[in-house]
Structures are given as structure tokens and as C-alpha cells.
Amino acid sequence: MAEERTPVPALSAAPRGTYLRNCWYVAAWADALADEPLQRTFLEEPVALFRDGDGVAHAVEGRCPHRFAPLGHGCVSDGALQCPYHGLRFDGTGACVHNPHPGGHLPDARLKVYPLVERHALLWIWMGDPAKADAALIPDFGWLADPKWEAVKGATRAEGHYELYSDNILDLSHANFVHPALVAGAFTEGERRFWQDGDRVHSEYVHLEDYLSEGISAIVGKEGVKQDFYGQVDWHAPAVLYFDFRTGDPGTPREECLLLPSLHAFTPETPDTTHYVWATARDFALGNEEFAAVMRGALEYAFEYEDMPIIRDSHRLMRGGDFWALKPLILGGDGGGVRARRMLQRLIERERQEQAAA
Ligand code: FES
Numbered sequence: 001m002a003e004e005r006t007p008v009p010a011l012s013a014a015p016r017g018t019y020l021r022n023c024w025y026v027a028a029w030a031d032a033l034a035d036e037p038l039q040r041t042f043l044e045e046p047v048a049l050f051r052d053g054d055g056v057a058h059a060v061e062g063r064c065p066h067r068f069a070p071l072g073h074g075c076v077s078d079g080a081l082q083c084p085y086h087g088l089r090f091d092g093t094g095a096c097v098h099n100p101h102p103g104g105h106l107p108d109a110r111l112k113v114y115p116l117v118e119r120h121a122l123l124w125i126w127m128g129d130p131a132k133a134d135a136a137l138i139p140d141f142g143w144l145a146d147p148k149w150e151a152v153k154g155a156t157r158a159e160g161h162y163e164l165y166s167d168n169i170l171d172l173s174h175a176n177f178v179h180p181a182l183v184a185g186a187f188t189e190g191e192r193r194f195w196q197d198g199d200r201v202h203s204e205y206v207h208l209e210d211y212l213s214e215g216i217s218a219i220v221g222k223e224g225v226k227q228d229f230y231g232q233v234d235w236h237a238p239a240v241l242y243f244d245f246r247t248g249d250p251g252t253p254r255e256e257c258l259l260l261p262s263l264h265a266f267t268p269e270t271p272d273t274t275h276y277v278w279a280t281a282r283d284f285a286l287g288n289e290e291f292a293a294v295m296r297g298a299l300e301y302a303f304e305y306e307d308m309p310i311i312r313d314s315h316r317l318m319r320g321g322d323f324w325a326l327k328p329l330i331l332g333g334d335g336g337g338v339r340a341r342r343m344l345q346r347l348i349e350r351e352r353q354e355q356a357a358a
């Protein structure tokens with residue numbers, strides 16, 4: 001029996017959430033888009049991703065103008081996106097280029113087109129004004145495409161508001177409680193620092209001379225040996241995060257420590273669901289599939305079975321309430337998350353004012 005495609009989430013006529021639009025969101029891993037198109041919902045808008053005959057990736061409106069079928073559940077035929085329902089085909093400019101029905105008249109319909117850039121092994125989508133889409137604004141994740149690094153990576157759909165997911169990465173003090181096997185007390189007990197530069201927000205955790213957890217010490221080959229460790233998270237609006245984790249023998253200069261770089265990118269699907277794209281890379285044990293499988297297993301377990309259920313249930317317990325209206329307690333680890341939330345609010349407000357003035 002054919003596998004059922006992931007259903008499109010329930011959507012309302014007007015978006016329920018408020019989003020930053022003029023910015024780059026991660027749409028998918030570039031290699032996840034092969035011959036089959038993908039149907040996705042970003043910021044409550046249906047989007048179809050496909051590659052044309054030359055392999056160039058496109059993002060168009062994911063709803064057919066005929067009977068509103070999800071175009072990303074169709075196929076690619078002659079380099080065009082074919083609707084799964086009655087077979088109209090559309091090209092990367094959104095124009096209808098083929099009508100298989102008698103007469104073959106091409107309807108004068110044009111799909112909305114979203115700027116899409118393939119970079120750093122990812123597809124980046126711009127959900128705002130196409131005239132403002134500037135590829136130079138894509139954050140630098142060059143290591144994801146650099147053969148010096150080998151990444152284990154994943155993509156999943158998670159329940160919960162995307163800002164709860166960036167809070168989780170910016171506040172690593174949860175690690176000791178949520179990921180006892182993967183991360184030791186470093187992030188809960190270590191020294192923390194939070195700061196902002198321009199639109200960016202950073203969290204830093206430093207912990208010297210302590211044992212790593214079983215999971216991390218196995219990955220870096222330092223079982224039973226005290227280590228210095230450094231963690232820095234860089235947040236790019238609205239929710240693309242880089243996590244720089246380093247560990248080394250006590251006294252090793254930070255830049256000479258072993259580095260495990262990670263990506264955590266959150267793209268809102270709806271106010272209640274998030275696309276979560278992640279990767280962690282290493283520059284040792286390259287080509288060692290067994291090692292990669294252990295690393296992937298540990299990370300997947302941490303995200304999918306430890307982080308996601310807590311965030312999902314916290315989200316449900318918020319009952320759709322506004323984060324600030326619920327008067328959350330602020331703890332020492334919240335310095336990054338709170339700054340990122342305020343920054344995002346300011347950016348959304350600035351965008352609203354610019355739109356009103358235009
Ligand atoms: S719904 Fe797409 S061709 Fe009919």
C-alpha cells in the first residue's frame with residue numbers, strides 16, 4: 001500500500017501567529033529535495049518545493065488554483081511541478097505550463113513564488129517581500145558543506161511554538177536535568193554570560209576541570225579524564241542557532257580545544273508546530289559509519305525523546321496564552337532567551353511599521 005503523505009496541518013483564513021517575514025528561514029536539507037517534490041507549511045502558508053529539469057530548487061505556493069490540492073504531493077514531470085489531483089503543471093516562475101485535459105488550454109493562473117537559495121547544504125526560504133531577499137543575509141554555516149567536517153543531521157516536525165525551541169538552545173542549563181546521559185553539569189553549574197551585538201544574541205557557558213558526561217566523553221574519547229569545556233550559542237533572528245561546543249585537557253587554549261559545531265534551525269509551521277532542522281559535525285573519525293551512527297543515535301534521542309516531549313507539553317500547558325502575559329519566572333539561564341524574544345518582538349514591530357508606512 002502506498003504510504004500516506006504527511007497531512008497538511010489545519011490552517012485558518014488569516015494567520016493566527018505573528019512572524020518576521022523579511023528574513024531567511026531554513027526550508028529543508030538540500031539533499032532532502034531530490035526527484036520528489038516536498039509539501040511544507042511555513043508561517044501558516046502552504047509551500048511546494050521542487051527541482052526543475054536542471055536540478056535548480058524552487059519554492060512555490062503549495063496550493064493548486066484549481067481545486068486547492070497540495071502541489072508538493074504531486075510529482076515533477078518534464079521539469080515542472082505536476083498537481084497530484086488533475087495534473088496541471090507549473091514551472092519555477094509559478095506559471096501554468098501544461099494542461100493535460102482536452103483542448104490543453106493553459107489557464108492564466110500564477111502561483112506565488114518564494115525566493116529560495118541553496119547554500120551550506122541547506123535550502124533557505126524568504127517568506128517576505130521578494131524584492132528585499134538578499135542572499136548575503138544568510139548566516140554562515142559553511143562548515144556544513146566543508147569536507148573537513150562530517151555532520152550527523154536530521155529534520156523533524158515538532159509540536160510547540162518555535163520560540164520555545166530557541167529558548168531551549170539558548171538556555172543550556174536544562175541539559176543537566178533533561179539530558180543526564182549526554183551532557184554533564186557543565187551547563188547548569190558553569191559560568192554563564194549573555195550578550196547582544198546588533199541583531200544577534202549570544203549565550204556562553206564555561207566550565208573548567210570537570211568530568212564530561214558518559215555520552216560526550218565517549219564521543220570525544222575522554223572517558224574518566226577531567227576536561228575544560230566551553231559552549232557558545234549564537235542566535236540569528238528569527239530562530240537559527242549555531243552552537244559551538246569545545247572541550248580540551250585543562251588549560252588548553254579555547255581555540256585549540258576539540259570543536260563540535262551544531263546547527264539548530266527552527267521554522268514555524270503554525271503557532272503550535274515547528275520544523276526542526278539540526279546537525280552536529282566533527283573533524284575526526286571521518287568516514288567511520290559506526291561512530292556516526294552512535295553519535296546520531298545519542299543526538300536524536302536527546303532531541304526527540306528528551307527535549308521535544310517537554311517542550312510539546314509546556315506548549316500545551318500554555319493553552320495558547322501569550323508568553324509574557326503568563327508572567328514566566330525568569331532564572332539565571334534565561335539571559336539569552338529573553339534577549340532573543342525581545343529582539344524578535346522589536347524586529348517584527350519594525351517590519352509592521354515599515355509595511356504601514358509603505
Ligand atoms: S486540483 Fe490541481 S489540477 Fe485540479
Ligand SMILES: [Fe+2]
Pocket residue numbers: 168174175178179302307
Ligand atoms: Fe536539550
